Amino acid sequence: MRKVAIVGIGQTPVREHWQSNLRDLAVSALRDAMDDAGVETLDGVTVGNMLSGALSDQEHLGSLIVDYAGLDGVEGMKIEAACGSGGAAVRMAVKAVASGLMDTVGVVAVEKLTEYSGNHSTAALATAADADYETNMGLSFVGINALLMRRYMHEYGYEKRDFAVFPVNAHANAVHNPHAMFHFQIDEKTYSASKPVADPVSLLDASPIADGAAAVIVVAEEDVEKYKGMPISILACEVGTDTLALDNRKNPLWLRGVERSVKKAYHVAGVTPKDISLFEAHDAFSIMTALSLEASGFAEAGEALRFAEKTGVGINGGLPLSTMGGLKGRGHPVGATGVYQVVEAITQLRGEAPSPIQIPRPRYAMTQNVGGSGATVITSILTCLNK
């Protein structure tokens, strides 16, 4: 089994891209990553995407994107794992290179959500939940997160304002990321005044739907000198799963998918939570950040909010989170998010983040991409190759 590394990254800004279609966004990010790596062609492409069929009447993205990227005849496949599609596409590329079947694999994750009415997008997104036992009862993803947040407050005695720490940090960092969707700061007061979407989830708890594409080039570690881009080693890219429906879980406040995924990742990478220099968590909703911190071993059950205040989650804190804005500040182009996280972790490890949000000498960066309310979790641990 060959060790794998990433030698190229690319991304479009996260926006409402009304002037660009799905293929344009994907090709732009992929070609940027290829330029960064200094490659003219690829052995294969894995495409992460959730909703091209529902919202753009376009399935079959694998072959479409390789064709439009000028990679005539190359293998291209779409991988779907709801909001975890991007991370899943990275995982598939790791397998392709580790096997020796391919040497240079592009991963591009793309989503286009904003050209449609809110109801249409919300219904499409709800296909990540259990259609027979959740969605058909009228439950949307905001609703699922409202149930979890309410339960968390009830069980552990938190107030709504205690969650402010995550979105406030995300927006503070996003301001400095030119690819981020939101470039405005918020504070605890703005957060508390934010309108409810599904009580207790308010607008500033929820990441915005968005359009965008991000890409990386995965190669064998033994070959990195052949490529131009600064190589970053993928020490681990591990998957854990759980039930889709919340009501099938013994304890809905404990994300077993996260626990399974990180345990494997720490083991394979040979690190512990204390070694992590920055954590790109899946902060689709404030409650998800809290639950992820706990199941990832950073805080005890029910302690995530106190942990965040005490340890500090800012750029100079004990555990920097959402360093380029996270899903909340950078935006959440659903199936593309997992690759944005990896691109951002690599930007930090390379030392290429804008100075106010560059983590000083990061060693291990961890990304965690979550599909549904924790049913598919992909945790990656990355480091510079020669450290």
Place this chain on the structure above:
Amino acid sequence: MRKVAIVGIGQTPVREHWQSNLRDLAVSALRDAMDDAGVETLDGVTVGNMLSGALSDQEHLGSLIVDYAGLDGVEGMKIEAACGSGGAAVRMAVKAVASGLMDTVGVVAVEKLTEYSGNHSTAALATAADADYETNMGLSFVGINALLMRRYMHEYGYEKRDFAVFPVNAHANAVHNPHAMFHFQIDEKTYSASKPVADPVSLLDASPIADGAAAVIVVAEEDVEKYKGMPISILACEVGTDTLALDNRKNPLWLRGVERSVKKAYHVAGVTPKDISLFEAHDAFSIMTALSLEASGFAEAGEALRFAEKTGVGINGGLPLSTMGGLKGRGHPVGATGVYQVVEAITQLRGEAPSPIQIPRPRYAMTQNVGGSGATVITSILTCLNK
């Protein structure tokens, strides 16, 4: 890189399964394959499916199916490549095992199409074509195949009745396959009297949409003695792609995706077309069978129909096709078809086909799963492990 083999197969009958939902069908086939292999758990599952989002309001099938199959926490991912989704899922499992990251991987491909109005299914299936340049102009897949068939007849001087050889053979074989959808014979007269769907494509040129699931268990060749099922070696499982839109192809009658895929497969397997004992072609439409035979190297351009008559495509012919009924006779549960083909090829290699349709001592079986009108092609070459 490890060599890979299949040690378990499972399938549901291909039917209008109005009483079973997507997860039931998938779990049934997967558990049957696991029983055949004699395994209690799996390291991972790849799910082939195209239209669960559009037709069952359910994405995120990977985690859903592993959960309902009793594989708590196991990695599950959905792969989508239009009608090539099943073959693509096999390809992904091959990578997972070849890499050494996983030892025992389940592939299950599932589709549920028949509970919806014809228009809804036709629109959903059209997402396999180019949405911006084909579908939005009103072109459906029947229309695409009608254009190809008319052009073929014009270029090479064939009559409509010359295509009868493929559907007549498919139905003759399907009669003996208990899992097939159609259990009635047709002849040249029935074929010629068949009503037009999109002239010159008539009803008996077009494979029926259907529900079903098929599964295989992929393992390392070095480990096959650990499993119960008779092992079949995957000598090759190779992908070729082409443009989605027909109008981007230099010669629409030459399937470059097929040519690319088979060339790699023959090379990797070390065989030539003459070595193939049976060919499970993607006979979604009669014209696709003809074009596939040509681009696969069995017949010269424009010669497929004469080749079929001369060589014989029946069970005792020179190149048996659609030996268990093919897409035309067994039925075409879109994203599941590629795995049905592999299950059927293995049934033949194991000598387990019902006697009237068992190929005598087959050596190399070839399956070819096609997404769209040739934009994604996965060709596999299989043989018994100890021959």
